[in-house]
Amino acid sequence: MTTNISPTSIVVEVLRDDNYDDWSACMKSYMLAHDLWDLIEPADHQEGNSKAWIKKNAAALHAIQVSCSPHILSTIRSIIRPKDAWDTLANSQQQQSQGSGPVSNEMNGPLQALYRYAYKGDWDATKDYLSRYPEAIRATIEPYGETALHVAACAGNLKVVEELVNLMSEEDLEIKDYEGNTALSSAATAGITKMAKCLVSKNQNLVTFVNELKRSPLDEACLSNSKDMALYLYSVTPFTFLCQDNGIHGSNFLQCAIGAQMLDIAFDFLHRYPNMTTTMDDADKWNALFALSKMPEIFPSGNRLGLWQQWIYSCIPIEPIATGGDHFRIYMPDQNLSGSENITLQVSSKLHGFAINLLTFLGEQEHTHTYDIS
Template sequence: MTTTNISPSSIVVEVLRGDNYDDWSACMKSYMLAQDLWDFIEPPGLQEGDQEVDSKPIDHQESDSKALRRKNAAALHAIQISCAPYILSKIRSITSAKVAWDTLANMQKLQVTTAEPPQLSRMNAGLDRWRELYKHAHEGNWEATKRFLDLHPEAKIVKITPVGETALHVAIAAGNVKLVEKLVELMSPEDLEIAEQAGCSALSYAAMQGITKMAKCMIIKNKKLVNLPNGGGCIPVVVSCLGNHKDMTHYLYSVTPAELLCEDSGNHGSLLLQFSIASEMFDIALDLLQRFPSLATALDKIWKLNAVTQLSFLPDRFHSGSRLAFWQRWIYSCIHIGPPISFSDHMPQASSRPRKEYHVINLIILSSPRHKQIYDVKLNHIYSAELLRRMVKRISTLDFEKYGECGLFRAFNNAVKNGIVEMIVEMVKVCPNLMHTLDKNGRVFLMSSIAHRQEKIFSLFYGLEGRNGNFLSVTDFFDNTMLHCAGELSPSTQLARISGAALQMQRELQWYREVESIVNPRAKTYCNQNGETPGQLFTKSYEKLMAAGEKWMKQVATSSTVVGALIITVMFTEAFTVPGGNKDTGFPESSRYSENDFLKSLPRKLVIGLCTLFISIATMMVAFCAALRIVMDGRLEVVIPVSLLAGIPVTLFILLQFPLLVEIFISTYGPGIFNRKMKRWY
């Protein structure tokens, strides 16, 4: 199957907004027909249960199903990149191209059924009449706008654009604060409630812009504006939080009635809590959980998600998901941050960031932008841990039967997939049965951690009392054992964390050997539904990676051989060739590159070779400098500059290759990625 290339500029003339659905859908249909993707929008002979391609487990689809999955992703991607950002936000969680298409079509139908009354329609029939007003409002020219409104008093509430915007909407979108304030003075409280075609009031526009002064002047005149949702069902404070406008969000949160956040099964409150977590407005999130604990598990009406699920998508918010270098970890440990503070704790001056306790070492750390990033990382970890603690407290009050209704099984499986140890530990402590829940492939958390290569989650097994043997004998829906999961190809995102195909192959072997050491010996010969033993599956899955690893090892060896040849040429000034070597590489090969060789043998040889190379470079430089001083008869004004210049390429080579040597050494002889000495945690 050929790859479908997606180019945003070649799909549609304009991205989808609220007023161009017909043109947009026509362009999209033509594009998808040309790319052989339209079957995912109007599939011929669609059978029940076939609507979503990715409903089948990824690892066990037939080859044609994998091709269909790729085409569905291509169609979905084409739709996503052809939508305006506020339209995309309404379909971003959808994984089926057809469902996304139908959702957009239904949104268009909703706009048509909520069209303006006949009297306003007649008033807006001739938009050309208001072109001058649009120009003045867009440019922020109050004097010209005032003259126009004096001649046409009704124009202040007329919809003057094709998408139904009033002059106030236009001025807000253009960011003209003074003009907005003047227009608000002329309008009645009811006039401020007029919405454009997509259902957005003027306050929703201001919330999207993030200009607090605009919102204040409108709310002072009509406090009910904070209750009006836009066409997508989001009230202004949620719209502002989604746009990551911290000052605006804090202001709107302070004037939004608390009862509104709890209405409709906590829909608005759930959305605000989710977005405040995603936007790092931790003080608002903590305040919401403190005032309304039920919001932790309340599902919103748009994406059917809740705050617990939202947190499970954010592994970088927790210490277990951080990838810090050694020096970064040291700075991290030196940073002091006080206890978490919620919004109510520092009213009336709400800040976009929680209050900080500045100590001398904090001031030193914060003086550097790079160190400030580490400070923010630790701040995220502390507040996320507090959010998790409050969410788990709410979960502990629920019956197990309600866990599915609240999406907790999904959140738990997401936490396993993303390697969030803190979530797994805290959730299991209040509900041990979660350890035995199954993901979409029928895998318990331990099997899932292997499939997704989350070593920190897998290491939790060593902290279980009695090393719970129930996990070791289970199989998934396809009769795969834990060892089969270790034999499958690692997710590309996990492989990308490791540099070099050979080290990637070594890491996969380490996983296979670790799982092999804890399962029953019979598991080594157990066949899954495809009739494959774990060993056969491993060999099949890693055939290409092993070939790439062999190629990578030869490339590193070749570059080292070239440098070695240059060293000998400099030191002995005579031609050099490697006898008996490989004609392509110029060095003898002493390995057959079997699977097991990547575990210890090949990395050990590479470590020895690189160490020898660095020693050779050092001795060469000593010899070169000594010889230069002798030849130049001790003339340091010549010897020192020449030696320094000669050391530049050598230094660059060492800087480039030394991190590789360290990585190989730690990967081969280090403590390993698994914590077999984990203390009991449950």
């Protein structure tokens, strides 16, 4: 019967490029407990030919092999003596600690350590890694082609993002992952506005980047239902960008904003550029009107509300969004009402006004965040 040795029964984690000290300590303890350490540090420097010695040699070598990650195993696969394998791994670790050799971009290579540090928000470990491999700050990491900045932004690690931005050039911030996203798009998805401000303050051009799906960071913020992020990015995204290329970017943004029910932002943009109401996007050939037609629930007529619910709904005061001083009001008197209907309307109007005053007195206020979008 063949006995399968699991690496978890030997070491806590298989050997990578960032955990040699822990790995070697666990491996030595295992070797000592199983009477295999003399294969690594033989007392008399004599090799045996007995069947028992050959079996111990194979056991020690196998324990080392199954405790290595695949890309490290490839460096010792042809070695037949456990001591030679041990020494090879120790020498390789020493070279890495001295910062020699280029950083690897393999799936399980050294860049995976940087990925973990950035993802966990461990800035001290990230800084130490980059001090040894400075070029890794702009390297793309498999399998998604992200930089450490992408990873930290997507994970919401503000401290790491701020520190990395300080070390990177404007061009570094424009690096895209395999889906065409910059780090700002990752930050927009995470919904941390302070992170986005940090990135935009270093490179304003980031707000006009679009990914392979033709979505901008502003679109990503709407799709992630991050209202504060969307308000901020709307305030810094140039309207010239939203209107260029026949308005396809503006159409995409409007549909994303309507889908997220950020109707105040959509209304402000349409007040400035009314033609965007019917401007088609580039992919599905839809526009803002189509998006609204798919959401009847956002209109009073599309909701199945009772009589009192409808009346209370109509009494809730809604402050119009500021649009640079351009206010407008539409009044269309109905000339077909009879006298009794007009009296009924006047009474209803008085009750409506009373309800609004009551709601105001009770403190029914809408909390909003204000950004300069002029």
